Amino acid sequence: MSTKLFSRILTGGLAALSLSLLALPIAACGDDDDGPAAGATQPGAATAAASPTTTPEAKIGGSMILATTTSTQDSGLLDVLVPMFTKATGVEVKVIAVGTGAALEMAAKGDADAVLAHSPATEKKYVTQGDLSEGQLVMHNDYVIVGPASDPAGVKKAASLNAAMTAIAANGAFVSRGDNSGTHAKELELWKAAGVDPKTVKQREETGQGMGATLNVADQKQSYTLTDRATYLSLRKNLKLEVMFEKAGLLLNIYHVYVVSPARHANVKAAQARAFVAFMVSPEVQKVIGEFKVAEFGQQLFVPDAFKDEADLEKQ
Amino acid sequence: MAELWDGFQEALRLILRGDANLRDIALRTVLVSGSATLLAMLVGVPVGYALARARFRGRTLVLGLVNTGMGMPPVVIGLIVWLMLVRSGPFGDLELIYTKRAMVTAQFIIAVPLVVGFTSAAVQSLPPQLPDLLASLGAGRLRSLWLLGREARLGLLAAIMAGFGAVVSEVGASMTVGGNLQGNTRVLTTAIVTETSRGQNDRAIALGIILFLMAFAVNLVLTMVQHRRLR
Numbered sequence A: 001m002s003t004k005l006f007s008r009i010l011t012g013g014l015a016a017l018s019l020s021l022l023a024l025p026i027a028a029c030g031d032d033d034d035g036p037a038a039g040a041t042q043p044g045a046a047t048a049a050a051s052p053t054t055t056p057e058a059k060i061g062g063s064m065i066l067a068t069t070t071s072t073q074d075s076g077l078l079d080v081l082v083p084m085f086t087k088a089t090g091v092e093v094k095v096i097a098v099g100t101g102a103a104l105e106m107a108a109k110g111d112a113d114a115v116l117a118h119s120p121a122t123e124k125k126y127v128t129q130g131d132l133s134e135g136q137l138v139m140h141n142d143y144v145i146v147g148p149a150s151d152p153a154g155v156k157k158a159a160s161l162n163a164a165m166t167a168i169a170a171n172g173a174f175v176s177r178g179d180n181s182g183t184h185a186k187e188l189e190l191w192k193a194a195g196v197d198p199k200t201v202k203q204r205e206e207t208g209q210g211m212g213a214t215l216n217v218a219d220q221k222q223s224y225t226l227t228d229r230a231t232y233l234s235l236r237k238n239l240k241l242e243v244m245f246e247k248a249g250l251l252l253n254i255y256h257v258y259v260v261s262p263a264r265h266a267n268v269k270a271a272q273a274r275a276f277v278a279f280m281v282s283p284e285v286q287k288v289i290g291e292f293k294v295a296e297f298g299q300q301l302f303v304p305d306a307f308k309d310e311a312d313l314e315k316q
Numbered sequence B: 001m002a003e004l005w006d007g008f009q010e011a012l013r014l015i016l017r018g019d020a021n022l023r024d025i026a027l028r029t030v031l032v033s034g035s036a037t038l039l040a041m042l043v044g045v046p047v048g049y050a051l052a053r054a055r056f057r058g059r060t061l062v063l064g065l066v067n068t069g070m071g072m073p074p075v076v077i078g079l080i081v082w083l084m085l086v087r088s089g090p091f092g093d094l095e096l097i098y099t100k101r102a103m104v105t106a107q108f109i110i111a112v113p114l115v116v117g118f119t120s121a122a123v124q125s126l127p128p129q130l131p132d133l134l135a136s137l138g139a140g141r142l143r144s145l146w147l148l149g150r151e152a153r154l155g156l157l158a159a160i161m162a163g164f165g166a167v168v169s170e171v172g173a174s175m176t177v178g179g180n181l182q183g184n185t186r187v188l189t190t191a192i193v194t195e196t197s198r199g200q201n202d203r204a205i206a207l208g209i210i211l212f213l214m215a216f217a218v219n220l221v222l223t224m225v226q227h228r229r230l231r
Helices: A003-030 A045-049 A070-074 A077-089 A100-108 A120-129 A161-171 A182-193 A211-220 A229-238 A270-280 A283-291 A310-315 B002-016 B020-053 B059-070 B074-085 B100-124 B130-136 B141-151 B153-168 B172-178 B188-197 B201-230
Strands: A063-068 A092-097 A114-117 A132-147 A174-176 A204-206 A225-228 A242-245 A252-260
Touching (some): A063 A077, A063 A100, A063 A270, A070 A077, A070 A211, A070 A229, A077 A092, A077 A270, A100 A114, A100 A182, A114 A270, A120 A182, A120 A252, A132 A161, A132 A211, A132 A229, A132 A270, A161 A182, A174 A211, A182 A225, A211 A225, A211 A229, A211 B188, A225 A229, A252 A270, B020 B059, B020 B100, B020 B153, B020 B188, B059 B100, B100 B153, B100 B172, B130 B141, B141 B153, B188 B201
Parallel strands (some): A063 A092, A063 A114, A174 A204
Antiparallel strands (some): A114 A252, A132 A242, A132 A252
16 A cells, blocks of 8 residues: 555544544533433442332423532442432532532532532531521431551550540541541641540551542551442451541531522522432432442441431430 | 553553443544544644744743643643533633533644644745745746645644644543533543542553554544645
8 A cells, every 4th residue: 555545544543533533522412411320330229210200390400419428439338329429410519529628618609509519517517507498307327536457655555535636646546637628627626635636646647539539548558438328338358457446426517418508609509409319318318328348248338317306316 | 660560451452342431532532632633723823824924023021922722731721611611711601611513622622722833833844935936937826825834734734633633632621621521521631640540540541542543543644644745
């Protein structure tokens, strides 16, 4: 084959390719969900999607942005719930998994439509400011302190949560999220309760990353860390970390869902966001939350709490 | 070491089984990065050509900017595009944030300086008297351009490789502006980050193998084309 002929074929091919590809992003990106692919590969999705629609005014359509925490993403819960919601309402959900701090900042700027967060004290500030409205209690699980089996700081023997934190400060290495997430806020709350200034803890490092990544770092460095139980259980098969301290009132991890206030942010997709809040507290979804991965782990990852009184949770 | 080997075996099994999820992510990656590269070629080749041929005041400044752009961290470009496209940003009303189009936009901006730089270098490497020679032989303007392009083809192919290689392997900008949405804007690099933080190491390795093979295939084809011309 002559060079000339070859180059002609090459150029012709390239030209055709560029033309078709120019058209492609428009055609392919216009419809920004790839449909069934979104949920089809998740093991839990098939059964979950079979449950009936949750909102009477089904098929709202359109799309919305849900700002949420990395823990709901890393545990895989939203991979089950979001396809259910999309099936019931026709609303495409863009789940942006960031730290709770960043999720709430998105709400404050009107860059999201709904928020699912787990840092009640921080959330309160945004509710007072008027950025979050129509909040609902969704579920809770708990935080656990995990660490290396050798337990160099003797956390397992600690009589109280405060004693556990003090022991780590004195004799252990601690890996912090350091990303303004709900878990990070909780960690700072624990240090404060124990009367320890985290800046003075010599062997404390911040990853600035999500829960999964932070657990991996703690595992490799044989350090202690604070984690929500759901993410820890989901990743346990790859970790050598063990639960060192659990079950204390302060270790409760409570999730709320909110609509980003349409009164304050004109661009908010109020109908879609309200449908999502209603969906999260509906009986069907609460049941799915309660049963999530129970078969796999032999214990409950999330306790559904819709319409319960938050004060009652902390008494338990 | 055992974990790496197990992960590798499981990864091969996933690939050979034709896992639908992996396939979708791979195809989406080609679509997004391929579109960005082609758009970058459409803009970058003429600009690179013009920069190499034209003499104007401030040309050095522009070349300097292009060279800086070639080394610009993708994550910074991602941040800027995110600030532009996010709902409270200047172009928020376009509702482009967290879409494939937003990813194409960011990757386009990453690739353009590379394409301009490589094209410019390729054209400058041609004998400077070549355009005059072609004109004196009676070649029209379009025909001259065409012949020059053919002569500079080695460099142009390098421009495609550099552009595609840069955008297909970058993770920061795609994560920020695309949002890593499952079944929508999750591409190979962002999926590797997700699977790693979820502890799904075998899937992460499988995605890594696909990414490597994809980059390899593109470079192999283009290298073959280059060598073909040399013969």
